Structure formats: C-alpha cells, structure tokens
Amino acid sequence: MSPREDAVLSTMQDVPLLISRILVHGSTIHGTSQVTTWTGEGEPQRRSFAEIGARSAQLAHALRDDLGVAGDDRVATLMWNNAEHVEAYFAIPSMGAVLHTLNLRLPVEQLAWIVNHAADRVVIVNGSLLPLLAPLLPHLPTVEHVVVSGPGDRSVLDGATAQVHEYEELLAGKPTAFDWPELDERQAAAMCYTSGTTGDPKGVVFSHRSVYLHSMQVNMAQSMGLTDQDTTLVVVPQFHVNAWGLPHATFMTGVNMLMPDRFLQPAPLAEMIESERPTHAAAVPTIWQGLLGELHAKPRDVSSLGQVTIGGSACPPSLMEAFDKLGMRVCHAWGMTETSPLGTIARPPAHAVGTEEELAYRLTQGRFPTSVEARLRGPGGERLPWDGESAGELEVRGPWIAGAYYGGASGEPFRPDDKFSEDGWLKTGDVGTISPDGFLTLTDRAKDVIKSGGEWISSVELENALMSHPDVAEAAVVAVPDDKWGERPLATVVLKEGATADFETLRSFLADEAQIAKWQLPERWTIIGAVPKTSVGKFDKKVLRRQYADGELDVTQI
Amino acid sequence: MSPREDAVLSTMQDVPLLISRILVHGSTIHGTSQVTTWTGEGEPQRRSFAEIGARSAQLAHALRDDLGVAGDDRVATLMWNNAEHVEAYFAIPSMGAVLHTLNLRLPVEQLAWIVNHAADRVVIVNGSLLPLLAPLLPHLPTVEHVVVSGPGDRSVLDGATAQVHEYEELLAGKPTAFDWPELDERQAAAMCYTSGTTGDPKGVVFSHRSVYLHSMQVNMAQSMGLTDQDTTLVVVPQFHVNAWGLPHATFMTGVNMLMPDRFLQPAPLAEMIESERPTHAAAVPTIWQGLLGELHAKPRDVSSLGQVTIGGSACPPSLMEAFDKLGMRVCHAWGMTETSPLGTIARPPAHAVGTEEELAYRLTQGRFPTSVEARLRGPGGERLPWDGESAGELEVRGPWIAGAYYGGASGEPFRPDDKFSEDGWLKTGDVGTISPDGFLTLTDRAKDVIKSGGEWISSVELENALMSHPDVAEAAVVAVPDDKWGERPLATVVLKEGATADFETLRSFLADEAQIAKWQLPERWTIIGAVPKTSVGKFDKKVLRRQYADGELDVTQI
Structure with a gap:
C-alpha cells in the first residue's frame, strides 16, 4: 500500500534521546543526590549530582580545548567505580565523543589489542592503575594523552611519549556549563569489548538511543525500580557493560550511588554497607559469596540492603537462600555485553508471590522486558515453542541489542554468522528453555x-x-x-x-x-x-x- | 566539525518502538493478566491479556478485510472504558491505521466537527452511546462504517447510510494472529482533539514512538511504578488523552486493569473497589470528591487502594488529606493532551519524606521526568530562574510533547504562535513557578x-x-x-x-x-x-x- 498524499503525520516533537539530557536532568532536578566514593580510610568522598554535572562540563571543556578531542574520538577509561568515572561517563558521550571503558582484569596483551583496535586517543586512568598502564603505553601508538586521577605514583609514567595530565588540574578553572550538542540519537556513545574465550575481543558500540532506553527500562518498577529514596552500591565494575546501566539510570531518577573504588574485598564492602546503608546493590555471585563469608566471620548491620541484583552468572540456590535469611532479597538478572546488558530479570509473577513456586521463578534467569524480543531455535534452526521444555539457542532482538561488532577504525561493522542470524537477531550462544509466561532458564552454552x-x-x-x-x-x-x-x-x-x-x-x-x-x-x-x-x-x-x-x-x- | 570517514558507528540493532510490540509482549509474557470490565449487574466481564491479544488480531483482520481499512485511515472510537476499547487501542495502531478517540462529553456540534476534520472512515461505538451517535451520522459524510459493541438499542441506526456492523460478528472466526507490519516509529498511531474553550478543537497526533516512551515513563518507579502485582482502576476515560497512557503502560508490565464502562457514579465505583480490590486508581478530582461523599454515606472496604493518581486539575488539600486518612495515598500529576499527558508527577523528594514538608511537595504539580524539559518565560519572553518564586509561562519540550496540531486531511500540521515558541517548545498556557529541585507549582492560566x-x-x-x-x-x-x-x-x-x-x-x-x-x-x-x-x-x-x-x-x- 503506497502512502496517500494526505497521510496523517504525527504532531509530536522530534527530540533525540541523548545522554546529555540524562546528565542535565540528574544534575538539576536531582542535584542534591550524591555519588559517594569509598576512600579506604577516613571520610568517603561525597559529590552531589549538581557537582558531577558541573565537573562533567569542565571535563568536556578540557577534553575539547586542551586535548583536542573532537568528532567521534575515542576516550578510554581505565578506572575503578568512582565519581570521576561517572563524570567521564557523562562528559565524553554528551560532547559527541565515544567513551571506551577498559576492563582492567584482562590479560595485558588483550588490553593493548583493544586500545589499538579502538584507536583510543586519550586514556583517563586512576593513579592506582598506572602500574598496569605504564608498561603498555609504548605499545599504544594512538594514545596521545594520559589523564591521571586519584592517588598513585606518577613516576612510572616518566619517559612516556604520550602527554601526561592531572585530572584535577585539567578541570580547574574551566566553565561549569557546556553547550551540549544536539546529536543524532543513533550516534555512538560508548563502547565495550567482549572478552570471549576464543578469537579476538569484539567491540560492542552503544548508541545514545540504546543507553537512554535501557536506562528507562532499568528504572521501571518491574526491573530494578529504584527511586531517589534509594542508594545503590555499584559493585559491578563500570568497565563491565556500563555497570549494568546503573550510572545512567540513577541520573534519571536521583538514585544515590555508593562507589567502592578499588576496595572490592569482602571486609571493606561489609564496612561500607554498614556505614553508608545502601538499599540496593548489584554484583556478580562471586562478590556475594565472599561477602557472605565475611558476614559470618564478622557480623555487621547490613539491614539497609533490601534488594540485591545478581547477574553475570547464575546465582547458586544456597547463596540466594543465605541472602534471603539476612533480609536481602536477591533478584536474578541475565544479560551480556551485546545486550547492554539487561536481557531478563527474575521478578516472580503475581500468582507465584508468597507460594512455593516463588523460589523456582527467582532461580530462573527471569522474564524479558517489552523491548527484548526472544526466540528459541533448535539444532536445525527451527523455531521452538515456549513450553518450558524445548531447549534451544536463545536469540534476541531489540533497540539495546547488538546487531553487529565494531570493525575498527578502518573497517565496517561485521556480523559473524555464528553471532547473528540471517534476519539480524543476536545469537546469544546460550541454550535454554522459555516457559509460556516468558521465563528463561539457561541450561548450557551452545558451543x-x-x-x-x-x-x-x-x-x-x-x-x-x-x-x-x-x-x-x-x-x-x-x-x-x-x-x-x-x-x-x-x-x-x-x-x-x-x-x-x-x-x-x-x-x-x-x-x-x-x-x-x-x-x-x-x-x-x-x-x-x-x-x-x-x-x-x-x-x-x-x-x-x-x-x-x-x-x-x-x-x-x- | 564534519564527520570523519572512519566514524564510529553504533552496533545496536535498529528496532522501532511500536505499539504492536507492547501488544505482543503483554499478550504473551503477561498473558494471564486481566482486563475486568464492570457490567452493572452480575459477574463482571473478565478477559485475559492473551484473549485481548487474540481479539485485537481478529479486529485488525476485520477492519482490513471486511471494512477495507488501509494506510493511515482513521478509525474512531466512541466508547467507555472497557475491554473492547482496549482491543481497539492495540489493533488500530498496530495494523498501521490511526486510532481516534472521541470525547463523548463534548457538545454534539464539536463532536461532528472533529469527526469531519479527522475524516474518520469507521466509528466503533458502544451500544449505550448510540443515542448520541445516531442523530450525528447524517452530518458525518466520511464515516462509511459503524461497528457496534455491547448492549444498547440498535434500531436508532435504522436508515443510516453508513454500513452497520456488530463488533462480535466481525471478529467471529477471524484468525487470532496478525502479522503486524514493521512501521516507522514516528508514524501516527493515535489522535485526540483538545476541547479548548476558544476556537476550533485542535488535533494532537501521537506517534508509536511517543506512546512507547510515555508508557516506559509511566512504569518507572518514580512515576506510577505499577507491576503485575497491581490492578489499576482506570476511571480516567480512554477518550481523555489515552487514559493517561494506562492501557499501553499496563501491557508493558502485566498490570491488571479494572474498567468501569459507563458505571462512573460514586456508588458503583465504591462497589467495584470493594469487590475487585484494585491497588491503584486514576481519575480527576471531581470523581474522587464524589467517591469520598459516597464512602462517608455508606462505608466500604476500600483498603486495597493504596495509591491514587489525580490529574486534570489541582487536587484540593482537603481532598488529599481525606484520602490519606482512608489509607489511599494521593499522587498529584499534571499534563495536558499536548503532553501525552505525563508532564509532572508529585513524588516528594527523599529528604521531605516523613517530614512536614512532604504534604507541601505533594500539593505541587510535581517534578518533571528526564524526557520532559521545562523552562519558564516571563511577560517579555525572558527566561526566568527555577527559584520557586519567579512566575512565568511554562514551556516544555520532549519526545512525547506536541510540536504542532493536525492540519486535517488536506492541510499541513500547523503551529500557532500562541501555542508554540519560535524554537518549537510547547507553550502550555499555564503560569507557575519551578523550585530549584524541579517541582512545578501552577498559579494561573496565561490568558x-x-x-x-x-x-x-x-x-x-x-x-x-x-x-x-x-x-x-x-x-x-x-x-x-x-x-x-x-x-x-x-x-x-x-x-x-x-x-x-x-x-x-x-x-x-x-x-x-x-x-x-x-x-x-x-x-x-x-x-x-x-x-x-x-x-x-x-x-x-x-x-x-x-x-x-x-x-x-x-x-x-x-
């Protein structure tokens, strides 16, 4: 049917979904909400969303005017979870450049490969991570600038060919407002490489649109559902798929953030929970297993922590029950770098709440949100029913799901056949079943x-x-x-x-x-x-x- | 800065935000959630989301195959809040046509003007509203088909030139699945005319994108924040700015809907609250005032109703306090047809909860969500500060805010100067103040x-x-x-x-x-x-x- 001449046009404004909007909203309407960063000793560092907004503007000015960042230049971060990393999260995409979060746990050869593949021009690095970066620098020809933030011996950078800057010196005196450009919402905002066990790492490039929509989803009551009454302890690293979207989502609703920086050991985590009283936390099971041991060895008041989101790998039932006993409600979620990462979240359905079925539902990977379409395909590629029994490879589709990988500075995005279906869906490489009411249970890796x-x-x-x-x-x-x-x-x-x-x-x-x-x-x-x-x-x-x-x-x- | 050749492209899938996705999601993953429609006597009508999905597909087949609806044809509804109206809400936009909700409270001359301006081809009407429609029909030359649903004397349509159909007969035997087209998310989905006191009514045309984003916002914990544990009593009419977005939002998260049909008087409302036990309700203050009187005259168990959203006009403090005493938490919201309508919602900020300030915050119009940008302009058009004191006309901008009005079948969208600023923001015609933390207090109409x-x-x-x-x-x-x-x-x-x-x-x-x-x-x-x-x-x-x-x-x- 060809469109008629008198086609009804939407009368809605055409306003792009941009990360700068999230920043401006959070730093004004939720200006008094806080990012608290653990410092290991003495008072934590406390910074309001208003201050984060002002400093993000200063960072953008510094990157543009002092370091010459322009267009879609990649600015990498090699950082722990802290306020400065949040500033980088907002400043870099909002000015139109691309944030590239580096996974500090990768083997150094992979790290170097990734920086070179992304052709990062700038690396913002925590001082405590300089021993990791310094020996790599000679192998990173595209890196022109290194910006150092926080404590750590700078002398390891002596002799570096890249220019070295102090983060706070760069920001000092810069204007605290920035005229954020009106970008195309499909423009690249951030990138993250998968650390697959086979082959080279693959780059996933998130757009402003995908980050914005994902943040709205995280804030939906049926997902994490946090408000400005909450404080979230963000243990999941900011280099791990955007810390599951929490820094962006929190600025949408004024949720306070508690950032552990490099203090990820069970003892300081228990201490910061007791003293800062977060209401929510997000981390992989290993962290929680360690915390549980710590709490048994040295009991602490962790009663503030009502809700705990666990992802990254399946949560053992014993761990879920142990946390339940402590009054922390564990909520399972599943995702991957290619899914931004929110793919499913295990909120039990209304009919199961308070029944014996409830735990079984909570132990599944969870239910898909509206924006994530899912299907199962059998060994011959055939579609399998959602009957809770037929196991097939999970394929997903949606506005925050990858449809390709980054091809590098000189290449087109690429779509390997084993990762993307003929009609563009992501092959997750996970095998499982889906119940008639849409709960995913993973049973194996496809390989x-x-x-x-x-x-x-x-x-x-x-x-x-x-x-x-x-x-x-x-x-x-x-x-x-x-x-x-x-x-x-x-x-x-x-x-x-x-x-x-x-x-x-x-x-x-x-x-x-x-x-x-x-x-x-x-x-x-x-x-x-x-x-x-x-x-x-x-x-x-x-x-x-x-x-x-x-x-x-x-x-x-x- | 011109884009460089090696521009980093987002690797995200380009998936449009469509109402059909909301329908498919709701009718599968939340297939057991229910739309309950009050019938006045005996058991209410109960229909699962899965049934609504199947019947929406049947309706789309009937509209396309039997009635010849194609392209952007307008299909109007003159209906109460009920399951069939929900089916129309999903079937019409999902198939690519445009849903036009008619306000049955308008003077008949305005109603006729609106149908003619929109050039509606089909009207779906509740039998109980035929006495309103029948005398108008001779004045509605574009209306080729009338589809009647529910009880009511059909004989008033005798002699009509439009073809008359029974809703249930049209659906009977049609396939219960429809291959919903992959539309452009900016395509028109639904329209609604404002009933301004001066001049002709003006048509606002919502897009799939605007409806989808608005629905996500409604579901955010900081907004209405409902989940599949909830049942919402949708008193606000479906012809009143899409019932504040509730039918779409509920299908995103499986919230059960309780629909009053034509039983909007205080006594049946009190009865349905007592027997169906909704957890949430949405209506204008007048309805609540009446309900309060009813409850005083004849006490009922309304304890299920924890949260009540009030919009349309300001809620008197006395009413808010009276509801608080009944255990119903009133939440103020502000919006208009041109804002889809969610413009603000009055969730008090964390620091005020439990303090004397809380009520004052709840009596404001509320806080803007991320996607609604706001500014105040003084008598000379100058920008005014958010200081809680400077009063100016409120202007807003965002992806679900109107930037024009519908020009009719033969006209371009139009942008009257008194309704839209030179840079495309909506002039709300409301005068008020905004506090530094983004709470809007309206003080007057601009005129x-x-x-x-x-x-x-x-x-x-x-x-x-x-x-x-x-x-x-x-x-x-x-x-x-x-x-x-x-x-x-x-x-x-x-x-x-x-x-x-x-x-x-x-x-x-x-x-x-x-x-x-x-x-x-x-x-x-x-x-x-x-x-x-x-x-x-x-x-x-x-x-x-x-x-x-x-x-x-x-x-x-x-």
Missing part, C-alpha cells in the same frame, strides 16, 4: 551442547547429574564426533579418593536416579585426574575435546 | 494573568485572597487595559448576603492580611451578583472582560 541426531543434549545437565553421585568429585561432558548420530556425549569423570564406582554403575545412576532420558546417556566414558580449567576457573572443554581427538584419553565404550 | 508594567500578577492568587475574607462569597479578577501599565487587575466581587465590607476594607485586607505586594493591589472594583461560569463550572472570565469593555459594569476606582 558445549551435544548435537545428537537432530536433538540437543545438555552437557551441564549430565555433569550436574554425575556430580550428584557420591563417588564423583568432578565431571565434564563434551561432544565427540559419532558416525551415526553426528555427535555423542563423552563423560570425563574425576572420582573421589578411594571411590570405586565403575562406568556401568554411573550410567545406571544417570538413568535411574537422575532420570536422564535413555537416548541421552553417554556410551563413552573416561576417568581423568582433574577437569582442565580456564584462567577464571571454568571447565575448559576445548582442551578435553582436543585430547579426545588426539587420542590422549583412555576411553571405554559401554 | 488570565495580568500583565502589568512588564510584570505578571496572578489572578488566581488575588481571587483566593479575596475569597478568604469572611464577607466575600466569590471573586473573579480579570485584566483590563490601562494606559500607564498596559494592564491592571479589576476585582469583581460577590458579597455574602448581608455582608457590608467596602472596597477600601477589602483592599486593606489584601495588603495586610493576605500580604499581597502593593503594586499588585487592584484599583478597580465592582460588585456583581454572581461570577459568570462556563458549561463545566469554571469562571468565565472572557464574559467579565467583555462586560467591562462594553461599560456594563459599575466600576469604582480607589
């Missing part, structure tokens, strides 16, 4: 799932079942080639000391006790001394697959 | 304010001060021409029976008791029998101004 005769077998399910046998210390299940079925599972088992269970016993256990379907039971078994692990402690299944291919494993077929 | 020597005098403030004198029954203050000052206030006073106060006494009272600044005190005074009123009971000041101009008033100068 680890066993594709057997057009059906999928979850390696994780088999591993968990095996590890529930009293004789088994560890077990990893990997796909190995099979002439008839394409792939079949290989069970690699680490027995406990003195344990005697044989393969037939374990196989019967899987079938009878763990109720694994017969066609999913492994035929190939091997005993190993330990499951190989990656640097972050995950099972390294590609080592096992290679050992099998090279005939290094002593495999029994039963 | 009633007295422009005296480059300063503004609030007519409302003078009236309230006069009416607080024990001898004064009513008082209206209007601007009259003055050679020296441009305009000066004329005080028109209705004395109580037997009252004897003279003008000098009243003037001294204003100066001494009411603390009105000396330069604002009226010199011109007159006694009248009653203040002329508009059809909705507001002071009709243009009558007074005309009577003064025509020399019909006996004015004393003191």
Whole structure:
C-alpha cells in the first residue's frame, strides 16, 4: 500500500534521546543526590549530582580545548567505580565523543589489542592503575594523552611519549556549563569489548538511543525500580557493560550511588554497607559469596540492603537462600555485553508471590522486558515453542541489542554468522528453555551442547547429574564426533579418593536416579585426574575435546 | 566539525518502538493478566491479556478485510472504558491505521466537527452511546462504517447510510494472529482533539514512538511504578488523552486493569473497589470528591487502594488529606493532551519524606521526568530562574510533547504562535513557578494573568485572597487595559448576603492580611451578583472582560 498524499503525520516533537539530557536532568532536578566514593580510610568522598554535572562540563571543556578531542574520538577509561568515572561517563558521550571503558582484569596483551583496535586517543586512568598502564603505553601508538586521577605514583609514567595530565588540574578553572550538542540519537556513545574465550575481543558500540532506553527500562518498577529514596552500591565494575546501566539510570531518577573504588574485598564492602546503608546493590555471585563469608566471620548491620541484583552468572540456590535469611532479597538478572546488558530479570509473577513456586521463578534467569524480543531455535534452526521444555539457542532482538561488532577504525561493522542470524537477531550462544509466561532458564552454552541426531543434549545437565553421585568429585561432558548420530556425549569423570564406582554403575545412576532420558546417556566414558580449567576457573572443554581427538584419553565404550 | 570517514558507528540493532510490540509482549509474557470490565449487574466481564491479544488480531483482520481499512485511515472510537476499547487501542495502531478517540462529553456540534476534520472512515461505538451517535451520522459524510459493541438499542441506526456492523460478528472466526507490519516509529498511531474553550478543537497526533516512551515513563518507579502485582482502576476515560497512557503502560508490565464502562457514579465505583480490590486508581478530582461523599454515606472496604493518581486539575488539600486518612495515598500529576499527558508527577523528594514538608511537595504539580524539559518565560519572553518564586509561562519540550496540531486531511500540521515558541517548545498556557529541585507549582492560566508594567500578577492568587475574607462569597479578577501599565487587575466581587465590607476594607485586607505586594493591589472594583461560569463550572472570565469593555459594569476606582 503506497502512502496517500494526505497521510496523517504525527504532531509530536522530534527530540533525540541523548545522554546529555540524562546528565542535565540528574544534575538539576536531582542535584542534591550524591555519588559517594569509598576512600579506604577516613571520610568517603561525597559529590552531589549538581557537582558531577558541573565537573562533567569542565571535563568536556578540557577534553575539547586542551586535548583536542573532537568528532567521534575515542576516550578510554581505565578506572575503578568512582565519581570521576561517572563524570567521564557523562562528559565524553554528551560532547559527541565515544567513551571506551577498559576492563582492567584482562590479560595485558588483550588490553593493548583493544586500545589499538579502538584507536583510543586519550586514556583517563586512576593513579592506582598506572602500574598496569605504564608498561603498555609504548605499545599504544594512538594514545596521545594520559589523564591521571586519584592517588598513585606518577613516576612510572616518566619517559612516556604520550602527554601526561592531572585530572584535577585539567578541570580547574574551566566553565561549569557546556553547550551540549544536539546529536543524532543513533550516534555512538560508548563502547565495550567482549572478552570471549576464543578469537579476538569484539567491540560492542552503544548508541545514545540504546543507553537512554535501557536506562528507562532499568528504572521501571518491574526491573530494578529504584527511586531517589534509594542508594545503590555499584559493585559491578563500570568497565563491565556500563555497570549494568546503573550510572545512567540513577541520573534519571536521583538514585544515590555508593562507589567502592578499588576496595572490592569482602571486609571493606561489609564496612561500607554498614556505614553508608545502601538499599540496593548489584554484583556478580562471586562478590556475594565472599561477602557472605565475611558476614559470618564478622557480623555487621547490613539491614539497609533490601534488594540485591545478581547477574553475570547464575546465582547458586544456597547463596540466594543465605541472602534471603539476612533480609536481602536477591533478584536474578541475565544479560551480556551485546545486550547492554539487561536481557531478563527474575521478578516472580503475581500468582507465584508468597507460594512455593516463588523460589523456582527467582532461580530462573527471569522474564524479558517489552523491548527484548526472544526466540528459541533448535539444532536445525527451527523455531521452538515456549513450553518450558524445548531447549534451544536463545536469540534476541531489540533497540539495546547488538546487531553487529565494531570493525575498527578502518573497517565496517561485521556480523559473524555464528553471532547473528540471517534476519539480524543476536545469537546469544546460550541454550535454554522459555516457559509460556516468558521465563528463561539457561541450561548450557551452545558451543558445549551435544548435537545428537537432530536433538540437543545438555552437557551441564549430565555433569550436574554425575556430580550428584557420591563417588564423583568432578565431571565434564563434551561432544565427540559419532558416525551415526553426528555427535555423542563423552563423560570425563574425576572420582573421589578411594571411590570405586565403575562406568556401568554411573550410567545406571544417570538413568535411574537422575532420570536422564535413555537416548541421552553417554556410551563413552573416561576417568581423568582433574577437569582442565580456564584462567577464571571454568571447565575448559576445548582442551578435553582436543585430547579426545588426539587420542590422549583412555576411553571405554559401554 | 564534519564527520570523519572512519566514524564510529553504533552496533545496536535498529528496532522501532511500536505499539504492536507492547501488544505482543503483554499478550504473551503477561498473558494471564486481566482486563475486568464492570457490567452493572452480575459477574463482571473478565478477559485475559492473551484473549485481548487474540481479539485485537481478529479486529485488525476485520477492519482490513471486511471494512477495507488501509494506510493511515482513521478509525474512531466512541466508547467507555472497557475491554473492547482496549482491543481497539492495540489493533488500530498496530495494523498501521490511526486510532481516534472521541470525547463523548463534548457538545454534539464539536463532536461532528472533529469527526469531519479527522475524516474518520469507521466509528466503533458502544451500544449505550448510540443515542448520541445516531442523530450525528447524517452530518458525518466520511464515516462509511459503524461497528457496534455491547448492549444498547440498535434500531436508532435504522436508515443510516453508513454500513452497520456488530463488533462480535466481525471478529467471529477471524484468525487470532496478525502479522503486524514493521512501521516507522514516528508514524501516527493515535489522535485526540483538545476541547479548548476558544476556537476550533485542535488535533494532537501521537506517534508509536511517543506512546512507547510515555508508557516506559509511566512504569518507572518514580512515576506510577505499577507491576503485575497491581490492578489499576482506570476511571480516567480512554477518550481523555489515552487514559493517561494506562492501557499501553499496563501491557508493558502485566498490570491488571479494572474498567468501569459507563458505571462512573460514586456508588458503583465504591462497589467495584470493594469487590475487585484494585491497588491503584486514576481519575480527576471531581470523581474522587464524589467517591469520598459516597464512602462517608455508606462505608466500604476500600483498603486495597493504596495509591491514587489525580490529574486534570489541582487536587484540593482537603481532598488529599481525606484520602490519606482512608489509607489511599494521593499522587498529584499534571499534563495536558499536548503532553501525552505525563508532564509532572508529585513524588516528594527523599529528604521531605516523613517530614512536614512532604504534604507541601505533594500539593505541587510535581517534578518533571528526564524526557520532559521545562523552562519558564516571563511577560517579555525572558527566561526566568527555577527559584520557586519567579512566575512565568511554562514551556516544555520532549519526545512525547506536541510540536504542532493536525492540519486535517488536506492541510499541513500547523503551529500557532500562541501555542508554540519560535524554537518549537510547547507553550502550555499555564503560569507557575519551578523550585530549584524541579517541582512545578501552577498559579494561573496565561490568558488570565495580568500583565502589568512588564510584570505578571496572578489572578488566581488575588481571587483566593479575596475569597478568604469572611464577607466575600466569590471573586473573579480579570485584566483590563490601562494606559500607564498596559494592564491592571479589576476585582469583581460577590458579597455574602448581608455582608457590608467596602472596597477600601477589602483592599486593606489584601495588603495586610493576605500580604499581597502593593503594586499588585487592584484599583478597580465592582460588585456583581454572581461570577459568570462556563458549561463545566469554571469562571468565565472572557464574559467579565467583555462586560467591562462594553461599560456594563459599575466600576469604582480607589
């Protein structure tokens, strides 16, 4: 149908969704809200949103006038969570440049690769991280300026070819207002590289539009739902997918932020919770596990903390229950760099609240918001139903979901087939089920799932079942080639000391006790001394697959 | 700065913000949430969001295949708040057509003018409203189809030239899924005419984008902040600026809706609150005033209703306090058709909660959300500070704020100078102050304010001060021409029976008791029998101004 000449036009104003709007709103209407940064000793640093607004303007002036930042120049940050990092979050995209948050936990070679790929012109760095940056600098030819903020020995930068600046000196005397440009909302605002275990890191570039919409979602009552009555303890690093969107979301509603800077150990975290009384916190499970141990060793008043958002990886049920007992309500969320990251959040549905079902819902990855469309695809690419049983690879679509990766200064964005579907949806690489009411339960990574005769077998399910046998210390299940079925599972088992269970016993256990379907039971078994692990402690299944291919494993077929 | 060749492009997917997405989300992930429509007797009608989704698809098929609706055809609704109206809300814009909600309270001449101006092709009408529509039909040449839903005598349509259809017959047997088109998010979705007291009604056309963003805002914890644990009683009519966005917002988060249909009298409202136990309600003050009287006459259990949103006009403090005593927390909001309507919402700031300041904050019009930029302009167009004292005309800007009016089938959108500023902001016609923390307090309508020597005098403030004198029954203050000052206030006073106060006494009272600044005190005074009123009971000041101009008033100068 071709449009008619008398087409009805919307009479709405065409106002772009820009990060500068979030900054101006937060620093005026919520000007008295605060960013509190932990300093390790003495009083924390306290800065109002109004001050953050003024200093963001000063930073933008300094970057433009003193350092010559223009157009879409990349300005990187190598920083902890603190007020200055928040200033960089707002100043850099608001002036039209691109914020590039560097993950200080990456191997140095990857870090250098990423800075060079993004062609960062400026790096803002915390003084305490100079020992990490200084030896890299000679390998970062595009970096013209280093801006140092906070305590730390500057002498390690002696002899650097890049110009070195003091953050506070750059800001001093600059105007406290900036005429933020009216940008296109689809313009690049910030970038973040994924740290995939295979291949080069891949850059995800967020737009003003995606950040703005994501921030609104975070603030919806059904998501994190914070208001200016709240203080959020932002443990999740600002270099980890924009700290899950919290710095932007808080400026939309005046939520106070408590920033731990480099004090991420259980003891200072417990101390800052007791003294600053945040009402909400966000972090990965490891942090919470550590905090829980600390609280058991040295009880503290953490009663302010009513709500805790956990993401990054699944929260063990034991941890959720332990937190519940402390009066902290854990809320599970799932996402990835490519999803900005809010993909799902596990608020139980109304009918389950207060019932036995509630915990089961809270242990899922959660429900998709309106702006995240989801579908499951089976081994042959076919669409699978939302029946809570059919497991498929999760694909998502939406205005804050990546549709490509950054191609570098000289390249077009690229869309590898294993990451994006033919119609542009993101392939998450996660395998799971979706219930009829839209709750996602992840069961495996797509690369680890066993594709057997057009059906999928979850390696994780088999591993968990095996590890529930009293004789088994560890077990990893990997796909190995099979002439008839394409792939079949290989069970690699680490027995406990003195344990005697044989393969037939374990196989019967899987079938009878763990109720694994017969066609999913492994035929190939091997005993190993330990499951190989990656640097972050995950099972390294590609080592096992290679050992099998090279005939290094002593495999029994039963 | 011209863009460089190596510009960093956002890698985000370009997914439009469409009403069909809200529908699909609500009817799947929140498929068990319900729209309950009051029927006056017996069980209410209950329809799940999944059913609404299926029936919206059926309606779209019927409109397209049976009625030939295509492109941007306008489909009007003359309906109460009910499930079928919700279906129309989603089906019409989702298929690409334009929903036109008709205000059934308008004078019939205005209603006819509006239908003709919008060139509506179809009208969906509740059977109970046929007595209103039938006599108008001969004057509505563009209306080809009338679709009747719900009880009501159809015979009044006998002889109509438009084709008459039964809503349920049209839907019967149609497919329950529709391949909703991927539209441009800036496309027209819905329209609503303002019922201004002067001149022709003006059409505001909402886009998919504006509706989507507005819905996200409504759901933010700092706004209405509802979740699927809630049921909202939608008293504000669906023909009144999209029922303040509630039907769209609820489908984003699974909030249950309780719809009163035509049962808007205090008794049935009290009954449905008691039996259906909504947690939230939205309506204009008049409705609440009536409900309060009903509850005093016949107490009911209304304890479910924790939160009540009041808009449309200011809520009297007495009403707010009366509701507080009943455990219903009143939240003030301000907006207009041109603002979609959410302009401000009065959530008190964190520091005021639980203090004496809290009520004062709640009695303001409220705080602007991130997406609504606001500024005040004085009599000469100059920008005024947010100091809580400087009163100016409020101008707003944002993605759900009108920047023009609909020009009709043959005309371009138009931007009258008295409604839009030179740089495209909406002139709200409201005069007020903004506090440093962004709370709006309205003091007058711009057309009633007295422009005296480059300063503004609030007519409302003078009236309230006069009416607080024990001898004064009513008082209206209007601007009259003055050679020296441009305009000066004329005080028109209705004395109580037997009252004897003279003008000098009243003037001294204003100066001494009411603390009105000396330069604002009226010199011109007159006694009248009653203040002329508009059809909705507001002071009709243009009558007074005309009577003064025509020399019909006996004015004393003191």
